[in-house]
Amino acid sequence: xxxxxxxxxxxFVEENDIDYLHETIxxxxxxxxxxxxxxxxxxxIGELISNLYGAVEVYKAMAAGVAKKDALNDFMKRVTAAIDx
Numbered sequence: 790x791x792x793x794x795x796x797x798x799x800x801f802v803e804e805n806d807i808d809y810l811h812e813t814i815x816x817x818x819x820x821x822x823x824x825x826x827x828x829x830x831x832x833x834i835g836e837l838i839s840n841l842y843g844a845v846e847v848y849k850a851m852a853a854g855v856a857k858k859d860a861l862n863d864f865m866k867r868v869t870a871a872i873d874x
Contacts, residue, residue, distance in 0.1 A: 790836075790843050790868055796861065798844035799851075807848055814841050843868070 802810060817838050821831060843864060850860035 790839050790865075792861065792865055794840045795843045795847060795864075798841060799847055799857065799861075802844065802848050807845070810841050810845055810848075814838055814845075817841070 798810065817834050820826075821834055821838075826834075847857075847860045847864050850863065851857055855863070
């Protein structure tokens with residue numbers, strides 16, 4: 790996951806709607822079912838999906854009243870902690 794990408798996606802959601810993210814995630818997940826995709830292509834799609842899900846989590850925290858900066862930092866701390874385990 791890349792924080793700059795998640796920040797950019799959050800900015801998009803703030804200007805538009807969270808539904809765009811959900812629909813994009815569904816579309817990308819459907820694309821992963823194409824049998825002819827190479828591993829490198831699946832890796833890229835997986836990274837995109839991961840960043841989109843991260844943005845959804847950050848946006849949920851923001852909708853619950855957490856400041857954008859705090860929501861981003863809290864999310865990245867959780868990701869880092871999960872990786873370290």
